[in-house]
């Protein structure tokens with residue numbers, strides 16, 4: 188299970204991150220400029236996992252620092 192810290196670290200290193208609010212709730216995205224960049228605010232995050240399957244790759248590359 189991904190920790191909140193991992194969700195944030197991965198999303199901040201992810202080239203595919205797209206804030207979910209831009210699609211599902213454009214108004215709140217405009218009102219809230221300090222977007223919390225985390226996998227669970229990404230359009231690719233579904234049912235507790237990355238639906239394009241790059242989460243694990245990014246997490247692994249982070250671990251190799």
Ligand code: SF4
Pocket residue numbers: 197198201202203204205225226227229230231232236237238239240241242243245
């Ligand atoms: S859910 Fe997937 S695409 Fe979105 S930021 Fe996380 S790893 Fe990247």
